[in-house]
Amino acid sequence: MNVPQTKSELLLAIDKNFNKLMSYLNAIPPELTSDNSMDGHCKDTEMSVRDLVSYLLGWNTLVVKWITSDEKGLPVDFPETGFKWNQLGLLAQKFYSDYSELNYNALITELEAVKDEIVKLIDELTDDALYGKPWYTKWTMGRMISFNTSSPYANANGRLRKWAKNNNISLK
Template sequence: MNVPQTKSELLLAIDKNFNKLISYLNVIPPELTSDNSMDGHSKGTEMSIHDLVSYLIGWNTLVVKWITYDEKGLPVDFPETGFKWNELGLLAQKFYSDYRELNYRALMTELESVKDHIVKLIDERTDDDLYGKPWYTKWTMGRMISFNTSSPYANANANGRLRKWAKNNNISLK
């Protein structure tokens, strides 16, 4: 799928990519979701399915925070307060820790909930709000949302890692 350029394309990309990701995540036996046997977000590390879902929740939660702060006229710390763009591995570790106590079912519910919140925030905005002007450096709000929702749902961040992990564990994701 091409990079979304409009509100409707963004909503479609989120829906399509999220549904495919969820279909994969739903076939994974819950007892395997805590095994650190998947390539991690930092080079040379390993993580679990639970960590991957925590990572996605973390980024989606940041998107909600960014939009909410911006809406209130508050300064937005990109990517997150206390983290720089060259510290994303540390930020990933924070996300794993933030959601460590949730069981897999609760984690999946949280992922769906935060995705739904983002969709609501997008619905409340116009194409011009989302794509009419730069929001963070050269990137529009719509592009920043896409970078942290539909793109990681579909790319090697999630689906690619899941497919490789499933193949190594003889699990069919279909």
């Protein structure tokens, strides 16, 4: 899918990639979701399926924080307070830790809820607000949302397909 350039394209990309992600996540036997056998977000590390879901949940929660802070006229601390863009591996580790107490089903429920919140926030914005001007350096708000929702969902889908193939699991 091409990079979204409009509100409708952004919502379509989020919907398409998220629905595929959910079908994959729901096909994984629950007893395998905690196995650290998938390539991690840091070089030479491994993570579990639940870590992957925690990672997506963490980024989606940040997207909500960014949009709501901006709506309130507050400064947006990209990517997250206390982290720089060259520390995304550490941020991934923080997300794994942040959600470590949730069981797999609760993680999935939280991810669905925050994705729905993002869609609601996008619905309230215009194409111009999303794509009419830079929001963070040269990137528009729509592109920053895409970078942290539909694109990571697509990346996660690829990771899950590879992991499932290596573990003889059917995601269909």
